[in-house]
Amino acid sequence: MSGRLGAAFGRARAEGRAALVAFVEAGDPSLAVTGRLLPALQAAGADVIELGIPFSDPIADGPVIQRASQRALGAGATLAKVLDAAAAARGEGLSVPLVAFSYANPILAFGVAAFARRAAEAGIDGVLVTDLPPEEGEAAAATFVSSGLDPVFLLAPSSTPARIRRAARLSSGFVYLVSRPGVTGARNDLPEGLPDLVARVRAGIGRTPLAVGFGISSPEQVRAVSREADGVVVGSAIVRTMEEAVAAGRDPVPAAARLVSSLAAATRG
Amino acid sequence: MKAGRYGVYGGQYVPETLMSALIELEETYERIRQDPEFSRRFSWYLHEYAGRETPLTYCENLSRDLGCRVYLKREDLLHGGAHKLNNTLGQALMAKFMGKRRLIAETGAGQHGVATAIAGAVLGLPVEVYMGEVDTRRQALNVARMELLGARIIPVASGTRTLKDAINAAMRDWVENLRETHYLLGSCVGPHPFPQIVRDFQSVIGREVRRQILEREGRLPDTIVACVGGGSNAIGIFHPFLDDDVRLVGVEAGGEGLASGRHSASLTAGSVGVFQGALSYLLQDGDGQVLETHSVAAGLDHPSVGPEHAMLKDTGRVRYEAVTDAEALHAFRYLSRTEGIIPALESAHAVAYALRAADDLDKDGIIVVNLSGRGDKDVADVANLCGGAA
Ligand SMILES: Cc1ncc(COP(=O)(O)O)c(C=O)c1O
Numbered sequence: 001m002s003g004r005l006g007a008a009f010g011r012a013r014a015e016g017r018a019a020l021v022a023f024v025e026a027g028d029p030s031l032a033v034t035g036r037l038l039p040a041l042q043a044a045g046a047d048v049i050e051l052g053i054p055f056s057d058p059i060a061d062g063p064v065i066q067r068a069s070q071r072a073l074g075a076g077a078t079l080a081k082v083l084d085a086a087a088a089a090r091g092e093g094l095s096v097p098l099v100a101f102s103y104a105n106p107i108l109a110f111g112v113a114a115f116a117r118r119a120a121e122a123g124i125d126g127v128l129v130t131d132l133p134p135e136e137g138e139a140a141a142a143t144f145v146s147s148g149l150d151p152v153f154l155l156a157p158s159s160t161p162a163r164i165r166r167a168a169r170l171s172s173g174f175v176y177l178v179s180r181p182g183v184t185g186a187r188n189d190l191p192e193g194l195p196d197l198v199a200r201v202r203a204g205i206g207r208t209p210l211a212v213g214f215g216i217s218s219p220e221q222v223r224a225v226s227r228e229a230d231g232v233v234v235g236s237a238i239v240r241t242m243e244e245a246v247a248a249g250r251d252p253v254p255a256a257a258r259l260v261s262s263l264a265a266a267t268r269g
Numbered sequence: 270m271k272a273g274r275y276g277v278y279g280g281q282y283v284p285e286t287l288m289s290a291l292i293e294l295e296e297t298y299e300r301i302r303q304d305p306e307f308s309r310r311f312s313w314y315l316h317e318y319a320g321r322e323t324p325l326t327y328c329e330n331l332s333r334d335l336g337c338r339v340y341l342k343r344e345d346l347l348h349g350g351a352h353k354l355n356n357t358l359g360q361a362l363m364a365k366f367m368g369k370r371r372l373i374a375e376t377g378a379g380q381h382g383v384a385t386a387i388a389g390a391v392l393g394l395p396v397e398v399y400m401g402e403v404d405t406r407r408q409a410l411n412v413a414r415m416e417l418l419g420a421r422i423i424p425v426a427s428g429t430r431t432l433k434d435a436i437n438a439a440m441r442d443w444v445e446n447l448r449e450t451h452y453l454l455g456s457c458v459g460p461h462p463f464p465q466i467v468r469d470f471q472s473v474i475g476r477e478v479r480r481q482i483l484e485r486e487g488r489l490p491d492t493i494v495a496c497v498g499g500g501s502n503a504i505g506i507f508h509p510f511l512d513d514d515v516r517l518v519g520v521e522a523g524g525e526g527l528a529s530g531r532h533s534a535s536l537t538a539g540s541v542g543v544f545q546g547a548l549s550y551l552l553q554d555g556d557g558q559v560l561e562t563h564s565v566a567a568g569l570d571h572p573s574v575g576p577e578h579a580m581l582k583d584t585g586r587v588r589y590e591a592v593t594d595a596e597a598l599h600a601f602r603y604l605s606r607t608e609g610i611i612p613a614l615e616s617a618h619a620v621a622y623a624l625r626a627a628d629d630l631d632k633d634g635i636i637v638v639n640l641s642g643r644g645d646k647d648v649a650d651v652a653n654l655c656g657g658a659a
């Protein structure tokens with residue numbers, strides 16, 4: 001397991017709170033903005049940052065991240081350039097753990113082993129491939145591990161106990177529980193029965209940290225999920241805040257940082 | 270070979286949120302294939318409702334022109350006007366057996382949407398069809414047909430606004446509504462078990478051809494030709510002949526020519542990648558982003574292809590060729606005038622290849638072309654393209 005991810009979840013656990021995992025779409029609206037965004041979100045209190053790798057056909061994403069992905073591709077983002085941007089941010093002292101959140105095809109096109117090496121060099125800590133369930137992801141996970149990256153697998157409310165154990169066995173940084181059946185995107189309510197779901201998943205994953213995401217957007221929701229999980233993932237709400245700032249002619253970086261800082265405060269109760 | 274794999278191709282490259290639905294589908298499918306009640310009802314719908322078996326027409330004029338014996342497998346005469354209904358009746362019936370209460374589908378040319386709307390209407394399941402905005406415009410007739418059949422059309426404005434984005438949108442809908450919804454995928458693409466289910470339901474085409482040609486000619490054909498979009502009509506006619514000494518040719522949409530970059534020939538001009546749940550051939554750039562495609566035939570305008578075709582290409586069992594828009598348009602008019610049959614623009618690609626390849630056959634050679642659909646839907650579009658009279 002990479003030092004940074006384990007340490008971030010460990011620190012949050014020691015403080016009696018959940019880690020805040022902030023998702024941003026790399027390259028939206030440009031890689032230059034992403035370069036400024038990463039240290040700003042770290043300073044605002046993000047414990048982990050997920051870097052969404054833009055893809056032309058994001059089947060697991062709702063409209064907000066679909067649009068962000070299109071903007072990023074339109075502005076010329078590629079997996080290679082995103083890794084370069086991460087490396088540059090690390091060079092300037094960024095210390096927050098980074099998780100690449102990608103669809104399989106950009107990684108396949110790069111070459112799984114070449115990607116793993118380059119990502120590790122660039123200071124990426126974990127990799128989550130949305131469309132690689134355990135059935136398809138074992139070999140890639142082993143390649144990630146041998147480069148020192150933490151593979152992170154998804155779980156869903158419909159995952160059976162056997163699938164939960166299998167995903168946990170393959171994951172090392174944390175396991176990502178999708179809180180509800182559906183795609184990414186902010187929702188007003190939390191799914192019913194979340195505490196039971198979290199308890200059921202925990203029973204299968206042992207000591208691996210559990211982060212919960214999909215549909216979580218407000219400080220109130222973060223506060224509630226914080227009581228159940230080791231990590232809370234917020235994505236679409238941040239991406240949308242940036243989209244709105246850009247549309248209004250404002251700098252999206254401070255807008256995102258303000259939101260992240262209120263979400264980080266919510267993990268503390 | 271592992272279940273759901275065709276050589277290295279196929280698989281289930283989907284988010285965990287979809288896995289439970291795929292597993293349910295796999296289990297249901299295994300159960301219903303052995304269920305005599307399912308077989309009895311499916312067979313009733315195919316024969317009494319949809320009009321199977323479809324003729325295998327010996328075409329005298331075409332045979333004279335090509336200098337060999339040419340047969341057309343007449344899926345254009347199936348209810349709805351295309352082979353698509355074989356699959357939609359099978360899957361809709363399966364959805365009923367699973368207790369699903371709603372069908373969703375994607376459509377490009379509108380033929381699969383129409384076929385799903387028909388199956389939903391007759392089996393009492395509400396249907397919602399995702400269709401790229403671009404396609405709703407170029408296939409207006411089929412939009413009207415679907416609406417008349419009681420289906421709701423959901424125009425898709427994301428991405429390239431064509432078939433691939435309609436599939437993405439349908440997958441997103443499915444993942445939110447798994448419990449009551451069946452996603453009725455229209456070709457042998459997507460994650461396992463879809464490629465297998467669609468192939469099995471479409472294989473009725475090839476089984477009939479085998480029986481019909483043996484009756485007529487006392488031997489198997491030399492060559493079978495079918496157009497390939499996702500690949501369902503092609504795999505349906507090829508599959509029962511895979512172990513025979515029959516040349517099989519899949520014809521992709523070469524659009525404005527492979528060199529132009531404006532085409533949909535994923536097997537002849539693509540590379541291996543993961544897209545919409547499967548590992549297969551794909552039209553993509555060097556960074557793994559999926560490319561925009563083009564074909565005059567909306568039903569072929571798709572950047573990928575079913576995984577079984579990917580394997581059949583690699584093993585060399587099936588030859589894949591590309592035919593341009595211009596060749597397909599020529600074949601569209603040619604078949605209309607020569608045989609009095611207006612083919613779908615998709616099927617016209619297969620006819621165009623036969624026109625090109627007939628030189629290789631001697632006069633006793635037998636060629637079967639899968640006429641996957643009829644061309645009424647394309648008449649207005651072709652008239653526009655060709656400036657007035659089609
Ligand atoms: C008449 C007809 N033929 C062929 C196709 C292509 O699909 P497939 O390759 O799955 O047969 C379509 C798709 O809409 C169609 O309408």
